[in-house]
Amino acid sequence: MRIAVGLTQTHAAKALTASTTKIAKMERGWVPMRAPDVRALCELYGVHDLGTVGGLLELAKVDRERRKAKGWWDDYTIHGVMQEYVALESAATAPLR
Secondary structure (H helix, E strand, C coil): CCCCCCCCCCCHHHHHHHCHHHHHHHHCCCCCHHHHHHHHHHHHHHCHHHHHHHHHHHHHHHHHHHHHCCCCHHHCCCCCCCHHHHHHHHHHCCCCC
């Protein structure tokens, strides 16, 4: 969305009073997105459709919950990206709530 409206990570960082490093990490999924950040970025990017904003807020919420979740894989030694992969795979195959 940011690129589509011709803005840089610096523009996004200023809107959140954050660093460009934080924006880069958010865009790569390395850090969780907070609801106020999602709303502020949607406003900056001109996204006003309630369905789109609501969907992004829900995705951010699910991601934060997933990051806190514990699962069967916690009983095993799994290194690096495999740990994230196993958690994602488990979430992807779980029934919807």
